[in-house]
Amino acid sequence: MTMxxxxxxxxxxxxxxGWKKILNAFLGGFxxxxxxxxxxxxxxAEVLMLLSYLKxxxxxxxxxxxxxxxxxxxxxxxxxxxxKQPQVLSHPKWVISVNAGYWMAITLLIGxxxxxxxxxxxxx
Amino acid sequence: MNELAEKYWxxxxxxxxxxxxxxFLLIWPIDYTIYCPGGLADVSDxxxxxxxxxxxxxxxxxxxxxxxxxxxxxxxxxVAYFLDVTETYTLSASDKTHTNAESYQISQLxxxxxxxxxxxxxxxxxxxxxxxxxxxEVIKTLVSDKASYLSYYDQIEYGDEFIxxxxxxxxxxxxNAEPGDSECDNDADNDGIIDTACxxxxxxxxxxxxxxxxxxxFRHADGENYTLVLTKNTDTNAFGLSLTMYHLLDxxxxxxxxxxxxxxxxxxxxxxxxxxxxxxxLASGDLTHGMKIAGTGTINYDGSVGYxxxxxxxxxxxxxxGADIFFIPYLADTSNDNYIEALAACEELGIxxxxxxxxxxxxxxxITYLEGLGE
Numbered sequence: 001m002t003m004x005x006x007x008x009x010x011x012x013x014x015x016x017x018g019w020k021k022i023l024n025a026f027l028g029g030f031x032x033x034x035x036x037x038x039x040x041x042x043x044x045a046e047v048l049m050l051l052s053y054l055k056x057x058x059x060x061x062x063x064x065x066x067x068x069x070x071x072x073x074x075x076x077x078x079x080x081x082x083x084k085q086p087q088v089l090s091h092p093k094w095v096i097s098v099n100a101g102y103w104m105a106i107t108l109l110i111g112x113x114x115x116x117x118x119x120x121x122x123x124x
Numbered sequence: 125m126n127e128l129a130e131k132y133w134x135x136x137x138x139x140x141x142x143x144x145x146x147x148f149l150l151i152w153p154i155d156y157t158i159y160c161p162g163g164l165a166d167v168s169d170x171x172x173x174x175x176x177x178x179x180x181x182x183x184x185x186x187x188x189x190x191x192x193x194x195x196x197x198x199x200x201x202x203v204a205y206f207l208d209v210t211e212t213y214t215l216s217a218s219d220k221t222h223t224n225a226e227s228y229q230i231s232q233l234x235x236x237x238x239x240x241x242x243x244x245x246x247x248x249x250x251x252x253x254x255x256x257x258x259x260x261e262v263i264k265t266l267v268s269d270k271a272s273y274l275s276y277y278d279q280i281e282y283g284d285e286f287i288x289x290x291x292x293x294x295x296x297x298x299x300n301a302e303p304g305d306s307e308c309d310n311d312a313d314n315d316g317i318i319d320t321a322c323x324x325x326x327x328x329x330x331x332x333x334x335x336x337x338x339x340x341x342f343r344h345a346d347g348e349n350y351t352l353v354l355t356k357n358t359d360t361n362a363f364g365l366s367l368t369m370y371h372l373l374d375x376x377x378x379x380x381x382x383x384x385x386x387x388x389x390x391x392x393x394x395x396x397x398x399x400x401x402x403x404x405x406l407a408s409g410d411l412t413h414g415m416k417i418a419g420t421g422t423i424n425y426d427g428s429v430g431y432x433x434x435x436x437x438x439x440x441x442x443x444x445x446g447a448d449i450f451f452i453p454y455l456a457d458t459s460n461d462n463y464i465e466a467l468a469a470c471e472e473l474g475i476x477x478x479x480x481x482x483x484x485x486x487x488x489x490x491i492t493y494l495e496g497l498g499e
Contacts, residue, residue: 028125032132039143042150046200049193050160053444055466062360083127123163 006098012090021084022077029077037069055123056115063111067104074100126244149202153195157217158204159434161441162189164418167376167394167401170387171239175257175380175406183412185401186447187394187444188420190437194219194227203327208473209440221272229282230269231390236283237266238392238422239384240372245395245427245487246402247378257406261425264370265298265324267342271364273357275337280352285343286324286367291331298324298369324367332356332363340365371425380406393432395423396451399487400494418442419451419490421462427455427487436469443475451490454483 014022044065048058078096129136164186193200194215204210219227236447247259265286270277289296332338337355340363344350354363375381382402397419404411411417420438422430431453442450454463463483470477484490 024125025127027130031125032128033144039146041151043199046150046197047203049191050158050200050204050207052191053161053163053441079131080125081129083131084444 001123009091009098015087016090017081017085017092021081024113025077025080026073028072028080029075032076033069033072037065037072037105040065040068051059053074055119060111063107066107066111070085070103070107071100074103106110134454142188149198151197154201154420155215155220156196156201157215157219158193158196158200159211159213160191160204160445161194161437162191163208163441164188164416164445164447165387165389167392167398170385170389170394171243171398171402172383172385173380173402173405174382181404181410181412182414183410183448184416185404185412186416186418186445187389187397187399188418188438188442188450189389189391189394190434190441192434209437211434211436218269225312226270228390233266233268233283234392235387235390235394236384237370237372238395239398239497241376241425242395242398242423243373243382243402244425245423246399246406248425249403249427249487249491250406253408254406256379258377258379260374261371262374263298264372265276265367266370267365268368269366271357271360271362273360274364275354276352278332279350280365281344282303283345287341287343287349289328289331289338290339291328291333291338293331296324296327296331298367324369330362338363360381392422392430393420393438396421396453396484396487397430399423399427400451401489403487403491411491413494415448416446417449417451417494418445418447419449421451421453421484422461423487429455429484429486429489431455435462435465436472439466439469439475439481440473445472448480449482449494450480451482451484451493453485455485470483 020069044058044062074096167185189241204212244259244261247257250257267282267284269279286298339351341349341351341355360430420432451460452466466481467477482493
């Protein structure tokens with residue numbers, strides 16, 4: 001995968017769907033994914049308060065949940081796009097997967113830095 | 125968005141009630157407190173002594189803190205109910221009336237005064253060996269709690285020093301100061317010191333019978349005195365003020381200097397370990413012998429140790445974090461003694477207490493025990 005291909009696919013994808021449809025689909029994906037995942041965040045945060053001596057584990061689970069949240073947002077965004085406009089020439093699945101992979105990797109990196117570096121510094 | 129809503133509407137309808145129920149269980153607070161394991165806090169991070177000959181121990185001294193979850197959700201309550209290391213209690217009357225911010229302020233006041241008392245106890249203990257280490261204590265009466273109906277609630281801060289109040293029979297002073305004209309002035313031997321007086325709260329109650337409002341004088345932490353006219357609450361017939369006497373440090377007469385470093389951990393239960401760390405910093409030799417020494421217990425200015433709460437959680441915490449020795453108050457052979465409770469907790473959690481759990485009555489007990497390990 002090259003940057004050139006990525007830019008090309010994105011431009012075709014945006015051209016075909018238009019920003020309005022993409023943002024509308026993303027909003028739908030975000031709202032429904034957040035509704036689904038929200039209780040998990042609360043569950044892990046509340047268990048973290050009870051068993052804080054295992055804080056690294058609970059924070060790891062919270063970050064894994066965040067990664068799942070991102071995956072679900074992107075999956076639902078794709079679903080919404082395909083429901084809006086099923087017949088397309090671009091490759092929305094590929095574009096959305098790359099987008100999801102990018103944000104999941106960023107979240108994973110932030111999670112690792114938070115657990116390895118910031119928890120030992122900040123925790124009491 | 126509409127496409128998703130239409131597609132998932134049947135599922136959404138089906139899951140709506142269980143979802144709302146789940147949110148209710150996760151969010152709705154209930155009037156309980158859950159005690160949970162917390163962590164070990166190295167005392168060297170909370171107190172620093174400015175002493176040339178201070179030694180750096182090969183091991184460490186740690187206080188043991190626990191987490192207290194006030195007004196947990198149903199979900200937390202259910203999880204805590206089934207865990208071995210947590211305990212649930214109904215919310216105390218004091219907890220019900222305090223906000224989290226107030227509870228934090230109270231616990232910080234307890235921590236601050238506890239560190240000072242620990243320094244008094246440790247300096248006095250080391251003074252016998254190193255006379256150049258001196259400590260001068262002062263007795264202060266501080267605002268330790270406030271009721272919501274207290275007049276001028278916001279002006280009077282936790283930790284402000286009570287200076288005096290003008291009562292029916294004259295000036296009521298804290299008993300460490302020069303005696304006043306209170307009915308409670310029981311200076312039997314006429315040496316200017318009240319020996320067997322009634323408590324300050326009784327002295328105030330006796331001297332505030334005739335009017336609804338009286339003038340009280342306090343001193344802020346910055347040294348500024350202020351006087352306020354406080355009015356009694358008609359329901360409780362009280363001013364809504366708790367005053368507690370503390371043995372604190374006079375920094376001018378205390379050598380070497382010390383710095384109490386800021387920390388989020390509050391409460392008085394780190395007193396024993398703080399005193400032990402300070403003693404070890406000033407003494408020759410290393411009491412830690414390279415071990416991770418943890419413990420709990422309040423400390424009094426005379427070096428005696430006092431009870432603490434959350435024994436089971438503290439035992440679990442110290443064990444999880446690999447403490448080599450754990451000191452705990454052992455003052456009586458009764459079921460509610462901390463050491464006896466700790467033995468029961470060890471049995472329940474599958475911890476072998478032999479040589480690990482050490483019951484002590486005084487700071488000197490801990491010093492003697494650790495010195496004995498080196499022989």
